[in-house]
Amino acid sequence: MKLSVFRPILCLAALLFFAAIPVSPAADEKAPVAAAGASDFNAKNTFRNICSFCHEDYGRKAGKGPQLMNNTNSDEYLFNRIKNGKAGRMAAFGGAFTDDQIRDMVKFIRSLRPDQEP
């Protein structure tokens, strides 16, 4: 039996059978969209939206990437690593964020403490 013969039936069946949960999505929660250069840049939000994929617990703990809290490298080193990345270990975010935004990220990393929420 070829599925294509029964395609209309299957499509209908799919709509009836597989759409397990009826949906009435609200349009009032339209997903906001931001450019990286937006003036409301927030280092903490950016960190947990992007950086937390590799640096766990806001970077207070290692994960796929190293722990960032108490990092002994200089601010300049951190700035350059965020901006330029390192092949195979970390993406370069220089094209996504401005220098000022990256400096804000470095400040956020420097503010991390083990006993208080960032």
Next chain:
Amino acid sequence: MKLENRLTVKGVLFAAVTGVVWSATASADVTHESILKADPANWPTYHGSFKSWHYSALDQINSKNVKGLKEAWSHMPSRATRGLQSFPLAADGVLYYTSAYNQLYALDGATGAVLWIYKQKLDEDLVAKQTHSPYNRGVALGNGNVYMGTLDGKLVAVDMKTGKLNWETKLVDSKKLTVGFTGAPLFVKDKVIIGAQGGEWPGRGPIFGVEAKSGQLVWTFNTSGGNEGTPSDRRDTWGGDSWKTGGGGGWMAGAYDPETDTVWWGTANPAPLYDWAGPEWQTKGPRPGTNLYTTAVILLNPDTGELKNYHQELPHDAWDFDSSMGEFVFLERDGKKYVVHPNKGGHVFVYDRGGKVQNVYAGVDNINFVKGVDPKTGELIGRRDMVEGKHTNLCPAIAGGYSWNAGTYNPKTGLYYRVGYEWCMDLEIVKTTPVLEPMAQLNIGANFTMHGPGSDKAWGHVRARDPITGKVKWAMDFKNGIPHGSLLSTGGNLLFIPEADGHLSAVDASTGKVLWRHNNGNLHDGGIITYMAKGKQYVAVEVGKGSLVTDGYGDLWGEPYSSMPTDGGILKVFALD
């Protein structure tokens, strides 16, 4: 001068001009019909055959003589950044595989002699900006070409015999979306099918059907919302315009059912990964609704890309447990035909050949993102939908109960073997705004910390089970690093397990008894195959740590993982004396 040396000298001169090393050595063509024929001497497609068994009937190496298995040859690729995560293929004694930065190798399967090397000219500045990069997970063979998706959004066709580029087609605007292709394509009839990276990136997660001969794009299927103006259009399952940034995609090669002329493909999760709407996800949050066709199994017409059917394994996936595992194990039991598909959340879904759920069972012990899945309908029971704020002990962790490394089905034992992962995590769900300009960025939606279940360290297992009922026949536990290479089983009653600590093990496929072990010196993160060359059976396995799953092994278990290099890899090939 030896042949190998002559080829090398010629290759260096040629490479200086074109980037391609060439020799006159050729292999026979791979066709749709030859893949259907499934000659065990070859491994012509990612999953071994269209049946996705990752099994070979070869039995020259078997449970009685495997203790005599030794390294025959090896090959070290350049720029093995993030190790080796691809999957070798073999046809008529020639082995093809890739390393990072879309470097493609054709080697003599008996000696390892380099036949040609193809190095894709990449937009390296773009690649440097990618987080899920620069690895490649494999290629497809067919119509005289080796097909490879590139990090910067192209599909290329390289001549199997000469290593010369025949065509390349730009499919994804990677400068805008940041991501491109890392997964293997699937060659079916006269088409090459490939899914883009997606998931946590705010795009529409397209899957493409491309003319194999010319490289012309024939069809596109958008996994985020389906295609406008067709019956697949389900943008109504996304609140507002959230379908525009819905994620999805299909980053692992799917499978093909010749009896129904249907491509089966697993799709990735929606974006953001985690959703602050909690139980009100149908009407609130960043992507209200079921979010079709993310975290789903879709059945496509290979000629047109038309959607024939689907089953969304996790409606409104709020846990990053996508359906991207590409293996769709086609098998028969008591006269009935099934398709077995693992989901990243740790469940195994069993379908009939039309896509209707026949059974669902848990493949791992630690699952609490749902209380269960109805085995008759596939409906989720007792969802754990999390609101903004902190949550503890979500199981499995983000890396999944199952990962993208393939399992294997052995028709002789009737058992399905797969690596399972027992780990959990604490997380803080956060409200996010997707960053789209100037380049799309990850859209995670949570801050998390992985740990073991309860007071245990994370652990895992290889379980051999009935693929339909899930009943376990035997199991092997791993307490200090869980295998992340794919599995291979053979007609010689062998199961090969590329382990995390560097050992490659061969075990009795019927009992799990370890028969042979060899230390390859680094973690396995890629594929393993067996094939014939010059009348002899070989086993080829990729060695080299660096996937986004095993990157966390040092933090979870310490040594030897903390000090394992992630910038090197090697292809090792074994045979009997």
